[in-house]
Amino acid sequence: xxxxxxxxxxxxxxxxxxxxxxxxxxxxxxxxxxxxxxxxxxxxxxxxxxxxxxxxxxxxxxxxxxxxxxxxxxxxxxxxxxxxxxxxxxxxxxxxxxxxxxxxxxxxxxxxxxxxxxxxxxxxxxxxxxxxxxxxxxxxxxxxxxxxxxxxxxxxxxxxxxxxxxxxxxxxxxxxxxxxxxxxxxxxxxxxxxxxxxxxxxxxxxxxxxxxxxxxxxxxxxxxxxxxxxxxxxxxxxxxxxxxxxxxxxxxxxxxxxxxxxxxxxxxxxxxxxxxxxxxxxxxxxxxxxxxxxxxxxxxxxxxxxxxxxxxxxxxxxxxxxxxxxxxxxxxxxxxxxxxxxxxxxxxxxxxxxxxxxxxxxxxxxxxxxxxxxxxxxxxxxxxxxxxxxxxxxxxxxxxxxxxxxxxxxxxxxxxxxxxxxxxxxxxxxxxxxxxxxxxxxxxxxxxxxxxxxxxxxxxxxxxxxxx
Ligand SMILES: [Zn+2]
Numbered sequence: 001x002x003x004x005x006x007x008x009x010x011x012x013x014x015x016x017x018x019x020x021x022x023x024x025x026x027x028x029x030x031x032x033x034x035x036x037x038x039x040x041x042x043x044x045x046x047x048x049x050x051x052x053x054x055x056x057x058x059x060x061x062x063x064x065x066x067x068x069x070x071x072x073x074x075x076x077x078x079x080x081x082x083x084x085x086x087x088x089x090x091x092x093x094x095x096x097x098x099x100x101x102x103x104x105x106x107x108x109x110x111x112x113x114x115x116x117x118x119x120x121x122x123x124x125x126x127x128x129x130x131x132x133x134x135x136x137x138x139x140x141x142x143x144x145x146x147x148x149x150x151x152x153x154x155x156x157x158x159x160x161x162x163x164x165x166x167x168x169x170x171x172x173x174x175x176x177x178x179x180x181x182x183x184x185x186x187x188x189x190x191x192x193x194x195x196x197x198x199x200x201x202x203x204x205x206x207x208x209x210x211x212x213x214x215x216x217x218x219x220x221x222x223x224x225x226x227x228x229x230x231x232x233x234x235x236x237x238x239x240x241x242x243x244x245x246x247x248x249x250x251x252x253x254x255x256x257x258x259x260x261x262x263x264x265x266x267x268x269x270x271x272x273x274x275x276x277x278x279x280x281x282x283x284x285x286x287x288x289x290x291x292x293x294x295x296x297x298x299x300x301x302x303x304x305x306x307x308x309x310x311x312x313x314x315x316x317x318x319x320x321x322x323x324x325x326x327x328x329x330x331x332x333x334x335x336x337x338x339x340x341x342x343x344x345x346x347x348x349x350x351x352x353x354x355x356x357x358x359x360x361x362x363x364x365x366x367x368x369x370x371x372x373x374x375x376x377x378x379x380x381x382x383x384x385x386x387x388x389x390x391x392x393x394x395x396x397x398x399x400x401x402x403x404x405x406x407x408x409x410x411x412x413x414x415x416x417x418x419x420x421x422x423x424x425x426x427x428x429x430x431x432x433x434x435x436x437x438x439x440x441x442x443x444x445x446x447x448x449x450x451x452x453x454x455x456x457x458x459x460x461x462x463x464x465x466x467x468x
Contacts, residue, residue, distance in 0.1 A: 027075040030057040031433060035067045037082025037399060038413050042089050042373045042388040046366065048413060054087055056395040059208065059433040064389050080438075084403045085427060086413050089388050090150025090396040091342040092376030094301035094328030095242075095280040097156045098166075099128075099136025101143065102457050103335040106465065112248050112310045119465065120335060124157075126464040128185040132457060133158040134165050139454045140340060141169035142445050147341045147423025150396040150431045151376070151386055153278065153301070153330070155215035155242050157186040160200050163210045170436040170444045172396060174380050175204075176215025176242040179230045181222050190226040194233055201237045209432060211382070213240040218247070219263055220254055224270065231272050238276070240381060243267075245279035248312045252284045264289040273298050278379055280330070281306075282320070283313035290316065290323040299326040299379030302371065304348040306332030314356045317349065317363060317371075328376030329368070341423035346372050350418055365418040399428035 032055075039052030041064055053070035055063040063070055100120075107119035133156065144152060151172040154162060159177040166173040177197035179190055187193035197214045204212040216222050216230035234241040246252060246263040259266040264285055267273050275297035282300045285293070293300065302315050320327050329349055331340045346368040353362040363371075377387025385394050402410055406420050429437040436444050 026073070028073060030055050030062055030074050030076055032056040032078045032080065032395075032430075032435075033070060033074055033076030034080045034082050034087050034397065034399065035071060037085050037087035038402070039064060039389065040086055040088040040369075040413055040417070041390065042370065043390050044388075052087065054389055054395075054397060056397070056430070056433050059394055061389060061391055061393050061395050061397075063391055078435075080399065080428060080435075082399050084401070086400045086402055086417065087389070088398055088400065088417070089373045089386070090398050090429065090431065091148050091372045092328060092380070092387065093144065093149045093152040093330050093340065093342055093345075094278065094299075094376045094379050095303055095330035095332055096140070096152055096154055096340060097333035097335075098140035098152065098154050098162055099133045099156055100333035100335040101140045101340070102127075102132065102136040102454060102461065103333075104338050106335060106461065108309070108338075110310075112312055113250060115310060115336070123461060123465045124185065127457075127461055128157050130158050130161045133161045135450075135453045135457050137162045137165035138169065138445060138450045140334070141166060141171055142442060142447060142450050143334075143340045143423075144171060145169065145429050145436045145442055145445070146426065146440075147343065148398040148400065148426035148429060149340065149342050150398065150429065151380070151382070153213075153240075153242060153380060155217070155244075155280075157184055159197075159212075159215075160203060163200070163204050163207075163212070167207070167209050168444065170209075170431050170434050172209050172386070172394075172431055174211040174213055174240055174242070174382075175200075176213035176240070177201075178215045178217055179222065179226060180217040181226065190222070190229075194226075194229055197230070198233060198237075201233075201239055205237065205239070211240065211380075212237075213242050215242040218244040218251070219266060220251055227267075227272060228270060231270075231277075234276060235274075241272075241277045243277065243279060245282055246284040247281040247307075248310075249284055262286070262289060264292060268292055268296070276381060278328075280332075281312065281315060283307055283315045285316060285320075287316070287319050287323070290319050290325055293320070294323045294325045299328060299381070301328050301330045301379060302349060303330045303332040303345075304352050305345060306336040308348070308352065309338075310336055314352060317353055318357060318359075321363075321367065326375060326378035327371050328379035329371040330376075339423075342372050343417070343421050343423050343425075346418045365415050368418045369414060395430055395433040397430040398426050401425045401427050
């Protein structure tokens, strides 16, 4: 009897005392806390927190602040110690063709039209299939996760397969089903391509990771009625329209001859330009045309490395920024870059515009970083969800090592992120609150088999493409 009473008393005491301890600490349980890092928020005030932390619950960021403050308020089911590392928003690659990683290094040192018509279009005609696209997307996803990209915009074929692999890898994607005039692997006619794009939109329109889109290839590869239909389709479903625009001087010459207008002037005449349109490249755009893009709400995707490698021209990025155009950064497909490293894209963007304008502040470090994060989010119409570390946004976060010889010493983390950091320095990649890579170990893809499979596809590509 006595023992029972004692046990009862202990039970009552524990029952009363434990909740007291719990409420006294006042901590809210969340899924993940990243702490002790240099938090580069990329919020509106450009705030950086020297010893900071980010609390994540489920898919969302719930708090950003000093490590002391966050640890006092939140208890993570999981914790990541980011000592000596930068915690920042995941990078946004606003233009790529993910499966083209399988053509990486296939043909270099030529201009866009020679490269496309002699190598890329023939290689695609003989190798693109649902299996090819899946293997290529897995390889691209592996590279993007390893180099800190958390969202990418894509234009390719069999986009539903790309969407499935993107989801499986855990990445966020704005994925555009390509519409092009000539017969391709997934569509015999532009009408087929439009029907395929519509099915794709219907299938993925409410997905937490995938934003389906329509990707009319370019004004030189589509007739007027198909351009109009593609734009109408994206308007009907309120999804983005992704297009290559004013990429080369040849495109401008062609537009003048065929349409008696510049590429931007032609699309504006068609009523094509409007919110939701993302123009990739925009290398040959005048200042008055930049103002048209801004007034129509068109976003621009800047691809400095691809533009340099294909000798396409230098996009007037300082002019776009001055005009208030939303400019995101991108790698383009790996066949013309030849990688998907957004850190390289940031550094190149900053350097090329200094060189082009002979003005060292044309694109400074913070501007380059902004284009790769918030600028990309705005260009894609996703600024409410991604692009900065702020409560209420999706938890797309990367943790970047800052202690390599190349990064020592560090006076300014923003400078280091743009001018010395490489994709390989990314330690941890989180998308929608899920850890995709932890301390360089990718958790959602089997690295060995993804690489082996890619090498097998290269053997097939070699047999069908004349590499002389
Ligand atoms: Zn492209």
